[in-house]
Amino acid sequence: MDSTKSLPVAVIGAGPVGLAAAAHLLERGLEPLVFEAGTTAGAAIDQWRHIRLFSPWRFNLDDAAVRLLEGAGWESPRPTALPYGGELIDNYLAPLAALPQIASRLETGARVVAVTRQGLDKTHVQNRDTTPFTVRVEHADGETRDHTVAAVIDASGTWSRRNPLGTSGLPAIGEEAAADRISSPLPDVTGRDRAAFAGRRVLVVGAGHSAANTLISLADLTKAEPDTRILWAVRGDSAEKVYGGGDADGLPARGQLGGRVRRLVEAGKIELHTGFGISSLKALDSGVTGGSVDGRTLEADVVVPCTGFRPELDILRELRLSLDPAVEAPVELGPLIDPEFHSCGTVPPHGAKLLAHPDKDFYIVGMKSYGRAPTFLLATGYEQVRSVVAALAGDYEAAETVQLELPEMGVCSTDAGTSCDVPAAAGTTAAEATAESGCCTTPEPVLVGFPSGLAHGRSGTN
Numbered sequence: 001m002d003s004t005k006s007l008p009v010a011v012i013g014a015g016p017v018g019l020a021a022a023a024h025l026l027e028r029g030l031e032p033l034v035f036e037a038g039t040t041a042g043a044a045i046d047q048w049r050h051i052r053l054f055s056p057w058r059f060n061l062d063d064a065a066v067r068l069l070e071g072a073g074w075e076s077p078r079p080t081a082l083p084y085g086g087e088l089i090d091n092y093l094a095p096l097a098a099l100p101q102i103a104s105r106l107e108t109g110a111r112v113v114a115v116t117r118q119g120l121d122k123t124h125v126q127n128r129d130t131t132p133f134t135v136r137v138e139h140a141d142g143e144t145r146d147h148t149v150a151a152v153i154d155a156s157g158t159w160s161r162r163n164p165l166g167t168s169g170l171p172a173i174g175e176e177a178a179a180d181r182i183s184s185p186l187p188d189v190t191g192r193d194r195a196a197f198a199g200r201r202v203l204v205v206g207a208g209h210s211a212a213n214t215l216i217s218l219a220d221l222t223k224a225e226p227d228t229r230i231l232w233a234v235r236g237d238s239a240e241k242v243y244g245g246g247d248a249d250g251l252p253a254r255g256q257l258g259g260r261v262r263r264l265v266e267a268g269k270i271e272l273h274t275g276f277g278i279s280s281l282k283a284l285d286s287g288v289t290g291g292s293v294d295g296r297t298l299e300a301d302v303v304v305p306c307t308g309f310r311p312e313l314d315i316l317r318e319l320r321l322s323l324d325p326a327v328e329a330p331v332e333l334g335p336l337i338d339p340e341f342h343s344c345g346t347v348p349p350h351g352a353k354l355l356a357h358p359d360k361d362f363y364i365v366g367m368k369s370y371g372r373a374p375t376f377l378l379a380t381g382y383e384q385v386r387s388v389v390a391a392l393a394g395d396y397e398a399a400e401t402v403q404l405e406l407p408e409m410g411v412c413s414t415d416a417g418t419s420c421d422v423p424a425a426a427g428t429t430a431a432e433a434t435a436e437s438g439c440c441t442t443p444e445p446v447l448v449g450f451p452s453g454l455a456h457g458r459s460g461t462n
Contacts, residue, residue, distance in 0.1 A: 010035065
């Protein structure tokens, strides 16, 4: 970005990874311009503030952000404590966003609707690498304005784009018509959303950590509201993936989550329906009927869609992207995180080189960089933006020196009874180490963690 270094760097999204990008830009002497669609930093997290993360604080804080905060007298939370989403905002993101260095460069109520090269659509190549970007933004004052920037870091996450309830990646027939019977992906069933669930038949759809959290909360609700009935539909033949690795999980809270769901099912508190791929939804006067592809039906009053999320790519249509055709992640990252080929351990550390696209100085980071893959750790996003910002600053040695310590999964998701811990030897890739060990007999590794910086793992697959 040498020819445009006097221009700011646009950061899309003021969640944990977006604000970390801003902190790293400031440390490098670059000017961030952060656009947040919500009214506050961490607006998406605020919708699940009642959920406890399953990774401790030490994995949820970015080093550059911490240095900024500590310079203002901030005290770090206890590293081993497990914060709720609300605590992540109140004790970290809100103080970070309020710092003068960040606040003066943060625009809330600013929704990015398009990113392109100034004066060039995606078919034009001449001088493309040296042409600044145009970021079109709908602002809170009702005006739409174009902003000229040197580079773009898209950390907008995936929270606003949940996967449909139907199979084949499509909405179930009747899903749109039944929208008023479908809740948000992580409702606060024992708190602000209690009235919508108490004493009702609740159908939870999905096989990820968000489903597990919701099922546990519903089970807690039944203690005070015994007429509440919990139905759980998963597309697969079993729920073993949700039950997870138990004591072998490198994040104990995550292992405990699956174990508790298993016990609730075995105790009859949760009515599990496996092999139930939803093909249709029909709204009734008193509820909704879900039909499966094999002809079975389930009746409920409300449906909770824990089916995972997908990236919003429409705003990037005029850019030249290189995306994996399956998970819609950067093409070199895709095979490492594809949930169809899940093996052991964590995804290898990666940064600017792996995240680069044909359009120079444009990067997708954070949960959005994982596309449709369901699991992600905040620490991974922090290392991504550290490397990306180093590359934008011209420090290519730092950009390529990516290092990251993450908790090991400890269990292969394709074989939840097999313990694996396969470190790569010097000069050996993680994929090669896995293949040589025979662990899981799958070609590539995938990080198991939480999506969009959400340590509880709010994304899931139906």
